[in-house]
Amino acid sequence: xxxxxxxxxxxxxxxxxxxxxxxxxxxxxxxxxxxxxxxxxxxxxxxxxxxxxxxxxxxxxxxxxxxxxxxxxxxxxxxxxxxxxxxxxxxxxxxxxxxxxxxxxxxxxxxxxxxxxxxxxxxxxxxxxxxxxxxxxxxxxxxxxxxxxxxxxxxxxxxxxxxxxxxxxxxxxxxxxxxxxxxxxxxxxxxxxxxxxxxxxxxxxxxxxxxxxxxxxxxxxxxxxxxxxxxxxxxxxxxxxxxxxxxxxxxxxxxxxxxxxxxxxxxxxxxxxxxxxxx
Numbered sequence: 001x002x003x004x005x006x007x008x009x010x011x012x013x014x015x016x017x018x019x020x021x022x023x024x025x026x027x028x029x030x031x032x033x034x035x036x037x038x039x040x041x042x043x044x045x046x047x048x049x050x051x052x053x054x055x056x057x058x059x060x061x062x063x064x065x066x067x068x069x070x071x072x073x074x075x076x077x078x079x080x081x082x083x084x085x086x087x088x089x090x091x092x093x094x095x096x097x098x099x100x101x102x103x104x105x106x107x108x109x110x111x112x113x114x115x116x117x118x119x120x121x122x123x124x125x126x127x128x129x130x131x132x133x134x135x136x137x138x139x140x141x142x143x144x145x146x147x148x149x150x151x152x153x154x155x156x157x158x159x160x161x162x163x164x165x166x167x168x169x170x171x172x173x174x175x176x177x178x179x180x181x182x183x184x185x186x187x188x189x190x191x192x193x194x195x196x197x198x199x200x201x202x203x204x205x206x207x208x209x210x211x212x213x214x215x216x217x218x219x220x221x222x223x224x225x226x227x228x229x230x231x232x233x234x235x236x237x238x239x240x241x242x243x244x245x246x247x248x249x250x251x252x253x254x255x256x257x258x259x260x261x262x263x264x265x266x267x268x269x270x271x272x273x274x275x276x277x278x279x
Contacts, residue, residue, distance in 0.1 A: 005068060006093040014059050015192075017085045022058075022193055026080055027125030029191040030058050036190055037065035040201055043183045044121045044147035047071040051114035055105045055122035055132065058083055060090045062123050067094045074098050075113045076106045105132060109143040116144065123149040126195070129172065130154060138216060140177050146204040155182055155200035167260050168230070169223040172267050176211050176219065178204040212268035219271040226259035226267070233258060238270075249271045 011032045014020070022028035030084055031037055039102070040062060041047065042161060057063040057076040060083075066074050067090075078087060078100060091098040101113060106128060120143060129150050136146070153166075159180040160166035174180060181203040188194040215266045221241060228236035235255035238244035248255045250273035253266055262270075 008064060008090075008093060011059055011061050014086050014089075016061070018082065020082055020086065021061050023080070026056075026079070027127035027129075028122050028191060029123075029126070029195050031123055031186070031191055033190055034061070034065060036186060037062045038069060039122065039184070039276060040123070040147065040149070041065040041069040041071075043201055043203060044119060044130060044145070045069065046118075049117065050144060051075070051116075051118045053077070053110040053113055053120045053122075054116060055110075055120065056080075056088060056125050059086050060124075062121070063087065063098065064090055066121060066225065067097055072097070073114065073226055075101060077101045077103060077108055077113075078105050078112070091129050108137075110136070111139055116142065117144050119144050119146065121147045123199075134170075134173065139179055140204070140206045143206065144204070146178075146202075148202050148204070149186070149199050150202055151195075152185060152198040152200045155202045158204075162263055163261055167272075169220075169227045172218055172223050172264050173216075173219065174204065176268065178206050180204055190220055210268075212265045214268040214271035215275050218274045219267060222267055222270045222274055223259075226262070226270075230259045234262075242277060247277060249278065 035255055047066065050072060052066055052071045052074045054063055054074055054076040057078055063074060063076055072096065078084060084100060084102060087100045091100060127223060146214060156166040157168055157170045158174050159182055160171045183201050183203060186199045188198060225240050226237050232246060233256050235244050237259065238247060241247060245255060247270060251269035253270060
């Protein structure tokens, strides 16, 4: 930002002073390279007119990058109490722009923390990244966008198209509501400690309207059944939902097709048929 940016100690000094060794049980892998954290923050731009919710800031590497790149306000949810004093120091360096919420992000509604317009930007802990995203999807329209870091293989599933190896339930549920971009990858060596996998930054932008109308609960049930037995034809894999033949006929979907070949729109048709069948 401008020349009034406060002097900040190196993150390694912060980690050493507060004894913040990353904990595997919390899915922690700290990203200390300010060039990379600022690149993530720039991928989430524009920030100046938005309130940002960050998940799992740890020692505050991405947090300080968001502030330096001009985020109007950042609210960071941190489960690890060891990190709170370090984050409090950062909040003092940026008066009125950083608030810390101690707690588990899986139990907190991020939309309730800040007024609109709002974004979520986070280096998500690997062990809760997918559950967090699925929990946020029902209220995705409350956000301008999400800029999130996932394991590369999870990012591939988010963006996958039909008839590809990575296409699955997560692809359908996400793309039904959002467009998916993958700005860049981050190598394991950039983290402390280095994970065993490459990470990918993903930007999810809510669609003005879902790709097709349907009930989200029904869509979740249909995709769970279909991809739960993805090698089988739909007339077999959807039997757990009731009369599979009737559902497929109502949705005008080929009963000999397999889950991986259906488009998001076709899954929505199946979800509507399921909803109609239980009325």
